[in-house]
Amino acid sequence: MNTLITVAPTGAESAKVDVPALPVTLDELIETAKACEKAGAAMIHVHIRGADTEPTLDLGRLNDTVGALRAETSLVVQLSTGGAVTDPYEDRIRVLDAEPDSCSLTCGTVNFGEDVFMNPWPFMVDLYQLTQEREVVPEFELFDLGHVASLNRLLDKFGLPYGGQIHCDLVMGVPGGMPGTADALVTAVNALPAGASWSATGIGRTSMPVALAALAKGGHLRVGMEDTLTFAKGQPVRDNAQLVERAAQLAVIAGRPAMAPADARTLLKTKDRR
Numbered sequence: 001m002n003t004l005i006t007v008a009p010t011g012a013e014s015a016k017v018d019v020p021a022l023p024v025t026l027d028e029l030i031e032t033a034k035a036c037e038k039a040g041a042a043m044i045h046v047h048i049r050g051a052d053t054e055p056t057l058d059l060g061r062l063n064d065t066v067g068a069l070r071a072e073t074s075l076v077v078q079l080s081t082g083g084a085v086t087d088p089y090e091d092r093i094r095v096l097d098a099e100p101d102s103c104s105l106t107c108g109t110v111n112f113g114e115d116v117f118m119n120p121w122p123f124m125v126d127l128y129q130l131t132q133e134r135e136v137v138p139e140f141e142l143f144d145l146g147h148v149a150s151l152n153r154l155l156d157k158f159g160l161p162y163g164g165q166i167h168c169d170l171v172m173g174v175p176g177g178m179p180g181t182a183d184a185l186v187t188a189v190n191a192l193p194a195g196a197s198w199s200a201t202g203i204g205r206t207s208m209p210v211a212l213a214a215l216a217k218g219g220h221l222r223v224g225m226e227d228t229l230t231f232a233k234g235q236p237v238r239d240n241a242q243l244v245e246r247a248a249q250l251a252v253i254a255g256r257p258a259m260a261p262a263d264a265r266t267l268l269k270t271k272d273r274r
């Protein structure tokens with residue numbers, strides 16, 4: 001199977017003042033999305049910012065963002081329900097009102113640098129059941145091996161996601177989560193539910209080892225400035241497209257070139273909302 005490349009262009013952690021290339025306005029996001037689609041991305045994982053450039057889960061802005069991405073690109077639109085570590089659960093749940101194709105769903109609480117990214121079981125369950133009701137395909141974000149166990153428990157108790165495809169993303173190398181190593185990746189992948197598709201992303205300097213291990217193990221890739229701000233030692237990332245271009249080159253070398261957005265929709269079994 002060809003490689004699904006997801007771009008995570010913004011995140012909630014970096015400040016525009018520190019990282020001028022970070023897309024924070026809707027215009028910047030759309031420009032980034034178009035460039036990344038051209039470079040080989042098929043899905044976009046979206047965090048948005050307010051007029052003050054700070055992270056927000058404002059529903060009006062989320063609606064505008066989903067609409068603009070659908071109008072200007074063919075990318076599968078995945079909204080983050082993780083938001084920022086300070087976002088309340090009710091705001092994170094309300095993200096589904098913007099009717100994305102997909103949304104992230106993190107399968108457990110994790111230390112997150114100096115902070116804690118809270119995802120207690122009852123929140124996971126509420127969010128999961130809402131994805132089923134609203135026909136949104138969840139991407140299960142797995143920061144730790146325990147999250148894989150929680151995913152299996154979630155599926156045992158509440159059944160398959162909308163569409164029937166279990167799709168996961170291993171988020172590796174977060175200070176507090178599983179390390180971004182080939183060994184950790186293989187262990188996590190071997191614990192995934194049967195038939196699951198998965199991508200992997202390595203934070204910071206773990207980005208390359210994780211990408212190479214993911215390709216070697218038959219997985220997909222997530223890249224972007226949410227996760228990585230340094231292209232190579234001492235070299236800041238130029239923009240998101242630069243990271244997607246490199247991922248697409250690696251995918252070609254691995255013999256599984258980047259898949260088109262239409263193929264990503266088939267793989268993930270998203271509902272056609274366009």
Ligand code: KMH
Pocket residue numbers: 011012013080081082083084085104105106112117141
């Ligand atoms: N910003 C992190 C606290 C997600 O998008 O679902 C959570 C995160 C995961 O980025």
Ligand code: ZN
Pocket residue numbers: 008011045047080082083104226
């Ligand atoms: Zn995110």
